[in-house]
Amino acid sequence: MKPRLIVSRQMPGPVGARIRAEFDCPWPEGRDMDAEEMLQQVRDTQAEALLFSSHLKLDAAVIARIPDHVRIAATCSVGFEHIDVAAARARGLPVTNTPDVLTDCTADLTMLLILGACRRAHEYEAIMRAGWRRGYGLGEMLGVRASGKRLGIVGLGRIGQAVARRARGFNMRILYNNPRRLPEDIEEGATYFADLREMLPQCDILTLHARGGPATAGLMNAETFALLPKGAVFVNASRGGLVDEEALIAALRSGHLFAAGLDVYHNEPAFDLRLAELPNTFLFPHMGSATIETRTAMGMRALDNIAAVLAGRPPIDPLWN
Amino acid sequence: MVKPVLLITRRLPPAVEARAAEHFDARLNPDDSPRSGADILRLAQGADAVLCCPAEKLDGATIGALPATVKVIGTFSVGFDHIDIAACRVRNLPVVNTPDVLSVATAECCMLLILAASRRAGEGERLVRSGGWTGWTPTQLLGTQVSGRRLGIFGMGRIGRELARMARGFGMSVHYRDVARLPEPLEAGAIWHDDDASFLAASEVLSLNAPGGAATRDWLNAERIALLPRGAVVVNAARGTLIDDAALIAALQTGQVGFAGLDVYAGEPALNPGYLALENVVLLPHLGSATRETRDAMGHLVLDGIEAVLAGREPANLVR
Incomplete structure (x- = not known):
């Protein structure tokens, strides 16, 4: 039976x-x-x-x-x-x-968020769906090249490591913040920061792969976003609760952040619709493992x-x- | 010292225009107005050099009528289909372009298209933006996994090889089709195919990275599409003319091609409206090299070439 x-x-x-x-x-x-x-x-x-x-x-x-x-x-x-x-x-x-x-699949989506945010994928797709019909000038609608940039990874667990592996194919320099430093064979040349605040000013791109829960709630807030260099790109495919979305929206509006790629939100599916009104966001409906x-x-x-x-x-x- | 006169046909990134203004008596186009051949001939009177863009067609007649003062043409592009090179040769007029510097940005765009098409970025984005997202389900918008797949690269030049390097980070195995096999260091483990059938059968993800022109026109046609594994992903950030659009659209409708990602189109900036009716395509408006870093690097490289010619030196980026 x-x-x-x-x-x-x-x-x-x-x-x-x-x-x-x-x-x-x-x-x-x-x-x-x-x-x-x-x-x-x-x-x-x-x-x-x-x-x-x-x-x-x-x-x-x-x-x-x-x-x-x-x-x-x-x-x-x-x-x-x-x-x-x-x-x-x-x-x-x-x-x-x-x-x-779901490690590989989520790491793939994280790279998609990074590339899509840097290269203005949302705006480009919207232009096409509206029919295009106008070529762009050589200085117009430019994105940021992801290759060769400094990538900060918060939480170098399984998914964080898989993201680092992919990012190295783009010649990115990997920085990471983690509760403890990892052995050298896992680090593979990544630079460890015990203090997130010391890492943030050196990140051109930041991606979160930390655990959720009270200890990390609102890890990225007005103060920590301000520590990123102007024009940084922010990506989150881990936990919506890690981010103070009010501060994120402010940083995207002011141009302090060039763009953000998000797969997770504070409230799902009733996420903050102001994020959808911003041109410099690349948004997914929690599809990290959706293959x-x-x-x-x-x-x-x-x-x-x-x-x-x-x-x-x-x-x-x-x-x- | 009198600065040489440089006609710049279109608006360029600020850093490039700043350098041009410093080193040249630069004739800029602050309104970014399109320039016809006649406009260029008029504006080039007394100029030592012309910096043009792919949108301007410098045909034999235009080249022949350029004033004798013009000693070099620079193009803000890798391609030079828009310039009659033979006519330049007759006049002994060197042409400089911008090779190499946009390989990385364009390969990045290919990888973006591969990921975005496979993971249904367009549909996911539209669902979220519509405000109609009702929540996570285990079967919602399932795409296909990219990492670990076989990637077929049609045209293993600089951009193809950059893409191969990026794809290896995703654990993809790389197959390629080109007129000849590459030396092993450039191959870096990629598998060469000397016929279309074995190449296409291996290509779970197919990226077109070949030059345009008559030899590759409509290369991806119905017959070749049928040789791909069912549900394959197709991306093109090279030339729109490589694809028979009607055949690809039909294959996207039947599922023979599962997803496609396109940055270039035959007849740009128009495109086959059949694409717009499809959900399983991700479409970008030919912005493969459109990063600040790359556009600056292109501008500096073309100015390097122009300055070299005017100084009597051989430029590194001379079109031969």
């Missing part, structure tokens, strides 16, 4: 195919459910596992209502801000995420975790040990 699973979110095709083959699930391709519907489905099917994603807030109240026959809840995401980890832990419900598999390959890999990784726990093995990616 196949293990019983509820999938409370739409999944890419290959993930649905595996669910159909390996699990007993009423909607193998997933169905977007709210917490009430999820709980109802879990009860009705006596599900042993739950596959969900960041749309579903697993707060203490919801966790308390998850029946005991559910032996694992796997989120199809790296982030777990939507989960009350302490409550799940107290309740003895293993929760897993999907790290690693068929990566989303499939994330779904598969979540299923690997579920399969492991239901087979009596430890989870591969537990949120706590």
Whole structure:
């Protein structure tokens, strides 16, 4: 008999195919459910596992209502801000995420944000969609060349390192700020700054790859943006909470920042629409991991975790040990 | 000392105009008005040098009618399709251009197009700007991963090689098609193909980096597109004439080509309206070299060449 699973979110095709083959699930391709519907489905099917994603807030109240026959809840995401980890832990419900598999994809998107912001991709695309019809003068609509610039990386973890690797192909000089200095073989010539404030004045381009949470909330604010050189380019594909958006908007309006490339926002999807009114922004709807390959890999990784726990093995990616 | 007279046909970046004004009696175009051949002949009276741009066509008749005082033509471009070089040769009039300095910016533009097309930047941008974004879903706007793919470069000149270097940082394997195999140090591990079929079959991402002209006109046609892997990504920041637009548009509609990114078009600044109806293309208005750094470097290089000729030296950037 196949293990019983509820999938409370739409999944890419290959993930649905595996669910159909390996699990007993009423909607193998997933169905977007709210917490009430999820709980109802879990009860009705006596599900042993739950596959969900960041749309579903697993707060203490919801966790308390998850029946005991559910032996694992796997989120199809790296982030777990939507989960009350302490409550799940107290309740003895293993929760897993999907790290690693989206490193390359997110680093690719970060480079796209850097290039797109430097090279005015939003304005150029808008010109084309409006029909173009006028050639530009040689000094007109110029962007900033990204190659050869100094790139500051805040948080040189897996994704930060993957960004550094790509940036070296553009002859960028890598500076980084991290809670601790990394071994030389990981640094690969990058310059370490223990203090973000000392690094910022030397960054032509700044990209954030730090963890979220209270310790880093508003890391980039009026004071820290002011420490960047005039004309710097700012990119964030990690956590919206790292940025004081009021200060960001002011820096973009004044021209202190040449441009910004953003994939994440303080409030999603109800982000600050003033960002969309600025010409010098390059904006994505949280698409860091949005490739068929990566989303499939994330779904598969979540299923690997579920399969492991239901087979009596430890989870591969537990949120706590 | 009397400064030599330099006619500059269009407005140039401020740093370049400043240098021109310092070293020359510079005739500028502050309004950036388009200049016809007749305008140029009129304005060039008594000039020692002419600095033109690709928008001006200096045909045989114009070259022949330039005043004898003009000793050198500089063009603010790499290409010189707009200048009748044979007519210049007849008059013994050297032409200088701006090679090399825009390779990096143009390769950067190719990489931007590859990433933007593959990751559906146009659609994502429009969704966010519309204010209609309703939130993250696991299946929203899924693109295709760039890192680790096979990149095919058609035309492995300076820009192609710069692009290859950038692509290696993304773990891409590089394949190329060119008239001849490059020496190994320039190849840097890229795989040469001596026929279109094997090259196209290898190209999950195809970047066109070949020169324009009759030999490459409509090179990417329906027949060659059919040889690409299904769902391939196609980018072009070289010459619009390399692509048979109708064939590419049809392939984007059927999904044979998954995504395309274009900076150049046949018939610029007009483009085939079929592109505008497609969501799976990212379109830029021929601004491949449009960075401050590059445009300044181009201007300084062309002024270097003009100054060298006027000083009786051989310029490094002489068109041969």
